[in-house]
Amino acid sequence: MTASQDLGERRSIRSLDFLVAPAIAVAFAVVGFGVIPAFGNDYWLNAILIPFLIMSLIGLGLNLLLGYAGQASLGSGGFMAVGAYVTYNVLLRLPALPLPFALLIGGLVAGAAGVAFGLPSLRIRAFYLLASTLAAQFLLEWLFNQFPWFSNYSPSGLISAPRLEFLGYDLTDARGRYLLTLTTVSLLTWLAYNLVRSQTGRNWQAIRDMDTAAAIIGIPVGSNKLLAFFVSSFVIGVGGALWAFAYLGSVDSRTFSLDRSFTVMFIVIIGGLGSISGGYIGAAFMVLLPILIDRVAGALFGGAIDGGQIQNLQHALFGALIIFFLAKEPNGLAALIKTFAARICKPRSSS
Amino acid sequence: MSFLLETIIGGLLVGTLYSLVAIGFVLVYKASGAFNYAQGSLVLCAALTFVTLVDKAWPPLAAGAATLVLMVTVAIAIERLVLRPLINQSQVTLFMATLGLSFIIEGLSQFFMGSTVHELDLGVVDLPIALGDILISRLDLIAAATAAILVVVLSFFFNRTRIGLALRAVADDPQAALSVGIRLNTLYRVVWGVTGFVALVAGLLWGARQGVQFSLTLVVLKALPVLIIGGFTSIGGAIVGGLIVGVSESLAEIYLGPLVGGSVSNWFAYVLATAFLLARPEGLFGERAINRV
Numbered sequence: 144m145t146a147s148q149d150l151g152e153r154r155s156i157r158s159l160d161f162l163v164a165p166a167i168a169v170a171f172a173v174v175g176f177g178v179i180p181a182f183g184n185d186y187w188l189n190a191i192l193i194p195f196l197i198m199s200l201i202g203l204g205l206n207l208l209l210g211y212a213g214q215a216s217l218g219s220g221g222f223m224a225v226g227a228y229v230t231y232n233v234l235l236r237l238p239a240l241p242l243p244f245a246l247l248i249g250g251l252v253a254g255a256a257g258v259a260f261g262l263p264s265l266r267i268r269a270f271y272l273l274a275s276t277l278a279a280q281f282l283l284e285w286l287f288n289q290f291p292w293f294s295n296y297s298p299s300g301l302i303s304a305p306r307l308e309f310l311g312y313d314l315t316d317a318r319g320r321y322l323l324t325l326t327t328v329s330l331l332t333w334l335a336y337n338l339v340r341s342q343t344g345r346n347w348q349a350i351r352d353m354d355t356a357a358a359i360i361g362i363p364v365g366s367n368k369l370l371a372f373f374v375s376s377f378v379i380g381v382g383g384a385l386w387a388f389a390y391l392g393s394v395d396s397r398t399f400s401l402d403r404s405f406t407v408m409f410i411v412i413i414g415g416l417g418s419i420s421g422g423y424i425g426a427a428f429m430v431l432l433p434i435l436i437d438r439v440a441g442a443l444f445g446g447a448i449d450g451g452q453i454q455n456l457q458h459a460l461f462g463a464l465i466i467f468f469l470a471k472e473p474n475g476l477a478a479l480i481k482t483f484a485a486r487i488c489k490p491r492s493s494s
Numbered sequence: 495m496s497f498l499l500e501t502i503i504g505g506l507l508v509g510t511l512y513s514l515v516a517i518g519f520v521l522v523y524k525a526s527g528a529f530n531y532a533q534g535s536l537v538l539c540a541a542l543t544f545v546t547l548v549d550k551a552w553p554p555l556a557a558g559a560a561t562l563v564l565m566v567t568v569a570i571a572i573e574r575l576v577l578r579p580l581i582n583q584s585q586v587t588l589f590m591a592t593l594g595l596s597f598i599i600e601g602l603s604q605f606f607m608g609s610t611v612h613e614l615d616l617g618v619v620d621l622p623i624a625l626g627d628i629l630i631s632r633l634d635l636i637a638a639a640t641a642a643i644l645v646v647v648l649s650f651f652f653n654r655t656r657i658g659l660a661l662r663a664v665a666d667d668p669q670a671a672l673s674v675g676i677r678l679n680t681l682y683r684v685v686w687g688v689t690g691f692v693a694l695v696a697g698l699l700w701g702a703r704q705g706v707q708f709s710l711t712l713v714v715l716k717a718l719p720v721l722i723i724g725g726f727t728s729i730g731g732a733i734v735g736g737l738i739v740g741v742s743e744s745l746a747e748i749y750l751g752p753l754v755g756g757s758v759s760n761w762f763a764y765v766l767a768t769a770f771l772l773a774r775p776e777g778l779f780g781e782r783a784i785n786r787v
Contacts, residue, residue: 215586263768267775270529270585274722275768277715281761289754401715405593412590455605462597469591470579 202410202422204378210416212371213351221283223383224399230384253380261372303393415475509740516732524665528588534714535599541697569690719767731779
C-alpha cells in the first residue's frame with residue numbers, strides 16, 4: 144500500500160452546501176467587516192483575531208497542496224519567509240508600488256520558489272516528498288539569514304514593514320491591520336473555494352486519490368502537481384508577509400523556522416484535509432488552545448510552580464491533546480463538526 | 495592531503511552515530527509504518543534520566559540499568575497508547591502524532607529533570623589519537639565502535655532470527671502476517687523495546703559528545719536525510735546513508751562553507767538527500783514500489 148493511496152482514502156468533505164454558503168458568507172462579512180472593527184478591542188484584534196486569520200490562510204494554502212493535490216510539504220515556513228522578505232524588499236526598493244502589489248509580488252515569488260522545490264514531486268511521492276521539502280525549509284531559512292542584502296543590512300537582521308498604507312489610509316493601527324488581513328484572507332479564501340471546484344481542483348483530487356489512474360484518464364499529472372505547488376506557495380507566501388507585517392510588525396528569519404512549518408501541518412491535519420473550512424478550524428485550535436491552556440494554568444498554579452515548569456507541562460498537555468484529536472477524529476475537526484451538525488439537524492435519521 | 499583524510503575519517507565517525515539514530519527509525523518504520531519523530535526526544539529522555547541518576551550518586555551501571563528499564567517501558571507504552579489507536583492512518587497523520595508525542599516526552603522530561611545542560615562523563619579521556627599525522631578523537635572512535643557493534647548485533651537479530659523474519663513479514667503486509675499466526679502484539683513490544691534500547695545508547699554517546707541538553711532532540715533532523723539516502727526499510731541502508739551524510743557534510747562544511755559564508759551543515763544533508771531521491775526515488779537500499787491501478 145503506497146502512501147498516496149493512504150492520503151486518497153480521506154473523504155473530500157464539503158463544508159458548506161451551495162445554498163447555505165452565500166448566507167453564511169454574508170453573515171461572516173457583516174460580523175467580520177462591520178461588528179468586530181466597531182466593537183473589538185486592541186487585545187482581541189492583535190493577540191487573537193489577526194494571528195488566527197493569518198494562520199487560517201496559511202493552513203488553507205497547505206491544504207490546497209496536501210488535502211486537495213495530495214502532495215505533502217514541510218517547507219511552509221520557508222515559503223512564508225520568501226513572501227515576507229520579497230514583500231519587504233519590494234516595499235523598500237520600489238516605493239511607487241502600492242501595498243497590494245507588493246503582497247502580490249511576494250506571493251508570486253513564493254509561488255515560483257514552491258515550483259522549484261516542488262520539482263522532486265515529479266519523481267517521488269508522499270512521505271519522501273515530506274522529507275525533501277525540508278530542504279526548502281532549511282535552505283530558505285539559511286538564505287535569508289546568511290545574506291544581509293535581504294534584510295537591507297539591518298544590524299540585528301530584523302525587518303519591519305516600511306509602510307502599511309493603501310489609497311492614503313494608514314493601516315498601522317490594530318484596526319487597520321485587521322482589515323488588511325481580513326480583506327486579503329477573504330479574497331484568497333473565495334478564490335480557493337472556487338478553484339477547488341473548477342477543473343483544476345478536480346484534477347488535483349484525481350491525482351491525490353491515485354496519480355497513476357489520473358494519468359491514464361488523461362490528466363497532465365506533472366504540470367498539475369507543479370501548479371498545486373505554485374498556488375499553495377503563493378497563498379502561504381502572502382500569509383507569511385501578513386504574519387510578518389500585519390501581526391508581528393518586525394521579524395527575522397528565525398520567525399519562519401521548522402516549528403512554523405509543523406504548526407501549519409498541524410492546522411491542516413487537525414482541521415481536516417481537503418476542506419476549506421478545515422484551515423479555519425485548525426487555526427482556531429492551534430492559535431486559541433495555547434492561549435487557553437496558558438490562562439487556565441496561570442489561574443490554577445499561578446505562583447505555585449515556577450513559570451518554566453508550567454511551560455513544560457503546557458507543552459506536554461498540548462502534545463497529548465493533539466494525539467487525542469488525531470486518534471478521535473482522523474478526518475479532522477471539520478468532519479467532526481459536520482457530523483455533529485448533521486445530528487442536530489436530523490435527530491431522527493439513523494446515520 | 496592528511497587534512498582531507500582527517501576530515502573524511504572524522505565524517506565517517508560522526509556518520510556511524512547518525513546511523514545509530516537512524517536504525518531506531520528503521521525498526522519502528524518496519525514494524526508500525528510510522529516515521530517516529532519522537533525518537534529524538536527518546537534520545538534526550540534517556541540521556542537526561544541517566545545523568546540525573548548519576549548526579550544522585552547512583553553507580554553508573556545501576557543508573558544505566560534503571561534507564562534501560564524506563565526507556566523500554568516508555569517505548570512499549572508509546573506503541574500501546576499512541577500508535578495502536580492510530581492504526582491504518584496515513585503516514586502523514588502518524589508522523590504528526592509522533593510529533594505531538596515528542597512534545598509530551600520533552601515537556602515531561604524537562605519538567606521532572608530540569609532543562610539545564612548536564613555533562614555526561616563516560617569515563618573516556620578525550621585526547622586525540624595520532625595516526626601518523628592524522629588526529630582522531632578518542633571519544634568518536636569509541637562511539638563509532640559501539641555503534642558498529644550494535645549495528646552488527648541488530649542486523650544479526652533482525653536477519654537471522656525468527657523475530658527478524660516475523661518483522662519482515664509484518665513490514666510487508668501486517669494482515670497476511672497475522673493470518674499466518676505471527677503475534678503482532680508481541681512483535682510490536684519487542685521492536686519498540688529494542689528502539690528504546692537504541693535510544694539509550696544513542697543518548698549516552700551523543701550526550702557524552704555534546705552535553706545533555708535540549709538540542710539532543712535535533713539529532714532526529716540529521717537522521718532523516720540518512721534514511722532518505724539509505725531507504726526507510728533497510729538497516730544496512732541506514733549505515734551506508736549515515737556514512738555518506740557524515741563524510742559529505744564535513745567535506746561541505748570545510749570546502750563549500752567558506753565560499754557561501756558558513757553554516758552549510760544545516761541544509762547540506764537535505765539537498766544531498768533530495769539529489770539522491772531524484773536519481774533513486776526509493777533510496778539506495780529501499781524496496782521499489784510498483785503502482786497498479
